[in-house]
Amino acid sequence: MRIALLEDDVDQAELMQLWLEEAGHACSHFNTSQSFLKDQRRDTYDLLILDWELPDIDGLEVLKRVRRTQDWPIPILFATQRGQEQHIVEALESGADDYMAKPIHRQEMLARVNAVTRRAREDYGDGGEVLGFEPYEIDLQNRVVKMNGNEIKLSNKEYELLVFLFRNIDHVVSRNHLLESVWGTSPEVNTRTIDTHMSRIRNKLSLNPENGWRLTSIYQHGYRLERLVNNA
Secondary structure: OEEEOOOOOOHHHHHHHHHHHHOOOEEEEEOHHHHHHHHHOOOOEEEEEEEOOOOOHHHHHHHHHHHHOOOOOOOEEEOOOOOOOHHHHHHHHOOEEEEEEEOOOOOEEEHHHHHHHHHHHHHOOOOEEEEOOOEEEEEOOOOOEOOEEEEOOHHHHHHHHHHHHHOOOOEEEEHHHHHHHHOOOOOOOOOOOHHHHHHHHHOOOOOOOOHEEEEEEEEOOOEEEEEOOOOO
């Protein structure tokens, strides 16, 4: 999973990043709100872990900005030293999915990360073994994709890319996010690989308005798979 960590305490951030990476996640650390908000304009993540007390823009304001502007329903886990009930309520009502009180403990953090992202996947149609999006059906257990009941032959990477897109319907996903989540490679790898695979799955599955779908490239950013209104 690809995680953004906004935390200005360097020692705390290094420890949290280590815990997350040991658990198999990719973690990008930001020590100011401005640096994260700038990155947010061109990149996407599976989860944001957000500190409240930051040196430039406080975490609550960052939370509100992300919820207002980002074309991405990113789960947000709030980390705070403010343990009073009104602060917790304010964070949750502003769009946080969960919170954890400082000092941060490894097992609690990893459990909350798993719980928040699991709820997000279930909200977007990833709660069972079959994803159904007319006219497509994806059997996750057997790695089989069907269109109008007919199986579509895909390579392993085409299948993984398609599943990733369907799990993030109607949201722009960055090229870096795609590379790390599907190929498990660093952003320095040639992104023409993505373009080639996108072209193949667009053609193989006829992802076009006639079938109620549109797969588009977003200039200098990434891709978006859209379900058109007449197919909602």
